[in-house]
Amino acid sequence: MPASLKHIHPDTPMGATLVAGGATFRCWAPHAKAVYVVGDFNHRVRNDAALLTRDQQGHWRGFFPGVKDRQRYMFYVVGEGSEGLKRDPYARELESPFPAECLIRHTDFPWHESGYVTPPFHEFVIYQLHVGTFFTPNLPHKGGTFLDVARKLPYLADLGVTALQLMPIQEFQTSFSLGYNGTDYFSPEMDFAVADAELPAYVEEVNKLLDAKGVRRYQAADLRGEMNQLKALVDLAHLHGLAVLLDVVYNHAGGEFGDQSVYFFDRQDAAGGQWNSLYFTDRGHAGGLVFDFSKPEVRDFLIQNAKFFLSEYRIDGFRYDQVSVIDHDGAPDGWRFCQDLTSTVHAQRPATLHHAEYWDVNPFIVAPPPVGAGFDTTLTDGLRIAIRDVISSASAPDERPLHMTRLAQSLWPEGFSESWRFVQGPENHDIVYNGREPRIARLGDPDHPRSWFARSRARVATGLSLTAPGIPMLFMGQEFLEDKQWSDDFVSHRDLLLYWAGLDRGDRQMLDHLRFIRELLALRRLLPALRARGFRTTHVHDQNRVLAFHRWVEGEGHDVMVILHLANFTRVGYQVGLPGEGSWREVFNSDVYENWVNAGVAGNNGRVVATAQPLHGFGYSAGVVLPANSILMFAR
Known part of the structure; x- marks a missing residue:
């Protein structure tokens, strides 16, 4: 029977x-x-x-x-x-090493009920990282793990970001990966787990974090396996006030599949082509195959996956890889799948962030159904392209005009009604990957990425991202002036790993840049205008390399003026329009962080006074000192 x-x-x-x-x-x-x-x-x-x-x-x-x-x-x-x-496509955990059998798992993790609440979307500051290469204290024996990331949580919380965006953590079949070739969607990557024999030292380390919070310790049995170690990372992140976003790949699966994977799961005749593979179409993407969104069972598989991570792992949101592939290569059913996905998961937990990558940028991706796809936010590239162009051009040994006008136009992408609907930043995993584009510090001075030119321009680029409209995103290492590209292959490219040793050794330039980011993020939390909808570009001058914009809270005020200056010399008495008369405090000056505290800082002695001389659409203006390669902020 x-x-x-x-x-x-x-x-x-x-x-x-x-x-x-x-x-x-x-x-x-x-x-x-x-x-x-x-x-x-x-x-x-x-x-x-x-x-x-x-x-x-x-x-x-x-x-x-x-x-x-x-x-x-x-x-x-x-x-x-x-x-x-x-293998079971819904397997929660796999035996190590890969490929291996599935493990049946009971939900047995001892969560700390900290009362953590996912922040409102306009308060998000995202930090993107790759688990396998972010922090690697056990090389050459092993790459980075979930618990290695957990050991850096006090550092990340102190930095001032509010959300960690983990690059894909679902099981992949290759030795190294960015994560976008996953095959076992419900099982965390086993290479990101610490083996049982090596757990005692890690248990002691993470329990120090719990001791600092005054809460119950973990037992070694609590942290066995990748499933519970990922849960521990989320649990500890919440205790440190940090949300966790997972990068999920619902447009395609694979790269390599292997005979025991979801590929041709019901073992139809392969002579019939890829349409017989059950879960997939014959359309390829990134070395794998696009899901067959015409089948309710395939759509449900992916939606259940999102629901699973919300309930089982208490994730705070998702970054959805290449939703444009779902729409285009998954037509005519892909758009409807997106609507079903966002509607279902929003109903399960309304505070969850659903962040879409869609090219070219399409505002309908964040519009609600039945017209839109129902995502909350979308990645944009206008500011990234514009600021990288300006910083690169500024590195030329002359005083050519810069495309400040184009930069100003990129600050609020067309078609978006709320400032938090789009995510922006000058670096991400795609752009600064090995063999692609340089990191911001090297872009600012290709020959000497630690020169004053490189450091000051990097402050302007990141400072703009943290003060402009949109949800800002930092890529791992950007906060301490990392100038190397990165790679997921930490064996062949160990030289591209993050330079944590520099911070540990007290590298002055790295520490100064880290302080710059930390204090600017603290100011972002303090000044509500930097997180609000009110925005207007007030002045732009390509030849002078100046851009000024106004941030405010609609109906309340809380005015802030942000001024960028990318000339290689200081301007004195530069007239800038201001939205009110009287004293304006200079609340931020990036020049202070040049050999902090910069004894020779160029600035405005803490304030300027606006008089009734109309300029730049305002009734008032003031003469301002603009340090070379700087970003300034003024508030009432």
């Missing part, structure tokens, strides 16, 4: 689920002739007792008594084209 149907009902979860007395198993394999479950609990014997029962929708399901937490299992699928083992 086939496996029992005890505990089986229409809402039985997909995959393997522990229940009273055993576990239920369910998978979708509509064209399979037979599907078995083999594992520790039945000695991997493929017989009638291991056979699942098919329903009318092509789901195979059954109940197996005596199944326990962390036991191993696989599906054995007999199809029209082949037969053999398959």
Whole structure:
């Protein structure tokens, strides 16, 4: 007889689920002739007792008594084209090393109920990182892990960012990866986990973080496996006041698949082409295959994945990779999938951030259904392109005009009604990857990325991002003047890892830049205008290399004036329009951070006085000292 149907009902979860007395198993394999479950609990014997029962929708399901937490299992699928083992597409954890069997898992992590609340979207400041290369204290033995990131949480909280955006953490099959070639969507990457034998030292380290917060310690058993270690990272991040966003890839899967993956899961005849692969179309993207969004089961697989990370891991939001591929290569069903995805997950937790990457930038991606796709925010490239162009041009050994007008036009992309609807920043993982574009410090002075020219221009570029409209995003290392490109291959390109040793050794230039970022982010929190909708470019001059803009809170005021200056000399008495008469405090001057505290700082002695001389659309103006390569802020 086939496996029992005890505990089986229409809402039985997909995959393997522990229940009273055993576990239920369910998978979708509509064209399979037979599907078995083999594992520790039945000695991997493929017989009638291991056979699942098919329903009318092509789901195979059954109940197996005596199944326990962390036991191993696989599906054995007999199809029209082949037969053999398959990993559960919904497996929560995989045995190490890869490829290996699935582990049935019970939800047993001891969360700290800290009362953390995901911040409002306009308060987000995102820090993007790659788990495997962000902090790597155990090289050459092992790359970075979830718990290594956790050890840097006090540093990141002190920096002033509010959200960590982890590059994709789902299981991938290659030795190194950016993460965009995942195949096992419910299982965290095993290379990002610390092995049981190496846990004691890590338990001691993370418990120091808990001691500092005055809360209960972890036991070693709490942190076994990649599933609980990722949960620990989220738990600890929340204790430090940081949201966690996952970068998910719902447009395609693979790169490499392997015979036991979701690829051709029901083992149809491969001679029929990629359309027989069940979950995918014949359209390729980034070395893998685009999902078949015409099938309700495929759409549900991806939506359930998002819901799973929200409920199981308490994630605060998602960055969705290349939604434009879902729309274009997934037509005519991709747009509807996006609407179903955002509507469903918003209903589960309205405060979750849904951040889309879509090229070319399309404001409809953040419009609500039925017209829009329903995402909250979208990545934009206008400011990034413009500021990188200006900084690169400024590095030329002359005083040529800069495209400050184009930079001003990029500050608020067309078609967006709220400033938090778009995410911007001068660096990200794509742009500064090995062999692509330089990091900001090197862009500012290609020959000497630690020169005054490089440092001062880097302050202007990042300072603009942190004061302009939009949600700002920093890429790992940007805050301490990292000038090297990066690579996920930490073996072949160990020379491209972040220079944490410089901070540890007290590198003055790195520490000064870190202070600059930290104090500017503190000012962003203090001045509500920098997070509000009120914005207007008030003055731009290409020849003088000057840009000024006004930020305010609509209906309240709280005016702030931001002025950028990218000439290589100081201007004195430069007339700038201001929105009110009287004294304006110079609340920020980037020149202070040149060999902090800069004894020779050029500035305005803490304030300027605006008089009734109309200029730049205001009724008042003042003469301002603009330091070379600087960003200034004035407030009432």
